[in-house]
Amino acid sequence: MDTVHFKITRKQKAFINATADEVMFGGAAGGGKSYGQLIDAFLFALKYPGSKQLILRRTFPELDMSLIRVSRELYPSNLYRYNAARHAGVFFNGSLFDFGYCDTERDIYRYQSAEYDVIRFDELTHFPEHMYIYLLSRVRGANDFPKQVKSSTNPGGVGHTWVKKRFIDPSPANMEFKTNNGTRIFIPSKVTDNIFLMNNDPGYLQRLDNLNEDDRRMLKDGDWDVNQGAYFGEFTRSIHVMPPFEIPSHWRRYRALDYGLDMLACYWIAVDIYGRAYVYKELHKPDVIIPDAARMIREMTDKDERITATYAPPDLMNRRQDTGKSVFDTFAENGVPLVKASNNRVQGWYAMKEWLHPFKDELGQTIAGIRIFSTCINLIEDIPALIHDKNNPNDCDTEPHEHTHGPDAIRYFIAGRPSPTPKPKIQDEERPRNNIQSFLSFGT
Structure with a gap:
């Protein structure tokens, strides 16, 4: 088999190596969150032949324009092929990805009988909490593969509050903590952590600085104390x-x-x-x-x-x-x-x-x-x-x-x-x- 080389950042490596039951990665825009998800998913698929993973975005167009497109460009064709009819990626060793979405409330029940070793949420704050909690139950299986939920996101959106409460508030960043239902960890990543983006597009920081204050605090600084679109901005x-x-x-x-x-x-x-x-x-x-x-x-x-x-x-x-x-x-x-x-x-x-x-x-x-x-x-x-x-x-x-x-x-x-x-x-x-x-x- 040919050797495959991927360049990753220090924070992406921390995300890949994280062993907590629930892992949340990100914070700021440009931190390499989606790329980290795809590399992690690829390595898991190769390490555990026959494994099953679900990769989710809120809508299929978002999925198609991001994760699906990048995976087809990133993964070697002799190891991986994408089945457009099934919205699935299949590896030579029998491992597979399902590329899924939950646009409406009833979409979660399409996964009612499914079993996955890993479920990955890209842009987790786009999902309401009950969707996340329900899909946790789909992480199961009789094999001895690791079972995890690994998510990536920016602050803001419909799920901002519950994601902050679940991952940000209980513990300092980069520190795994225990809950009644397992272990969790939040691994922050800012645009400045992504040395590849900084080297190839140094003007990106300036474009983030041009945003309004709330957007800049969330997308550049990864500030979770801002909730974009909050209706009651008066509340303190x-x-x-x-x-x-x-x-x-x-x-x-x-x-x-x-x-x-x-x-x-x-x-x-x-x-x-x-x-x-x-x-x-x-x-x-x-x-x-x-x-x-x-x-x-x-x-x-x-x-x-x-x-x-x-x-x-x-x-x-x-x-x-x-x-x-x-x-x-x-x-x-x-x-x-x-x-x-x-x-x-x-x-x-x-x-x-x-x-x-x-x-x-x-x-x-x-x-x-x-x-x-x-x-x-x-x-x-x-x-x-x-x-x-x-x-x-x-x-x-x-x-x-x-x-x-x-x-x-x-x-x-x-x-x-x-x-x-x-x-x-x-x-x-x-x-x-x-x-x-x-x-x-x-x-x-």
Whole structure:
């Protein structure tokens, strides 16, 4: 067999040699991510005859213009051939690649009965989390070949938040870490790590410098603290997230919920005399039927909490043909009466942006119309994860769907036009004192 020579960077070598169950490679544009994937896949195929690998992009045109085209140019024809009808690459030793894509939700089920030794995601942040989690189950087989998921990506996109949470936040870069489901590692790579690109196209850095600040931070610097296209750019943890405090008993209290079998998201919200809202309690649970949902809401509502209204979207008023009852009816029968709130998405999101918009209070501190107790962990994660709909930038994208439930509930609360707490006769008694005052000061 002829000797095959590939030139690789130091970071590409680290990616190839990584043995963690889940490996994520990349960060900045031009770091050699896709090339590293193809070299790694080629070496694996030669080392383990008869092995099977799946290489994924979100859409087939992206796959065809990148990985498929480059693999045909890169791999020696005496070792490898591409079968266009099957979208598969076949090696002389029986190893194969399936070039796959998941353009729609149902595409993942095309791999329902498949078995792969390695699955490779190129541009992982283009995928929602549930697609990734489902396809993890396709890594299996009775042989003794290594089993891995190896991904590459830039920051930004629909999957930015969950990828950051899964690979970036838990551990320093280049350090393998353990989870309940195996081991993971993030190997960063910037354009300056790709000596071949730097030597052959030194003007590439300048072109990256010409991008707007967010794009430059993501594509040149590989900065994961930027989420391109975030709908609620106003959201800042230092302003909108606060330690819990004891809610004054006379403040108006509301609940708001978004319900479906995929998720029950319910929030308890207090409003002070200035009309400022405090999200102080969270119920976020999947696969809950209505009687159980109502029971959980009742149990989490203290006996002395006087709930002014529980807002919900109008589609829950639709009556089912088999029972003649609506979700509103069933919740009411189980002790949680609901109040209809508008479901005008664009108008509702705009109103929510106004509530989140920072301003100076009477003490000169930067505050906002709504803030969240630090115990409401899902809502705090979900709001900054929402991005603009690519077809209607005035609306939020419905993907990643798992991040939409909590913000939807807050949108219904705002659309319900909640009233402030009535001012007491002696207004000074309303003002929080001592340590509570410090909690109510935004930015603490």
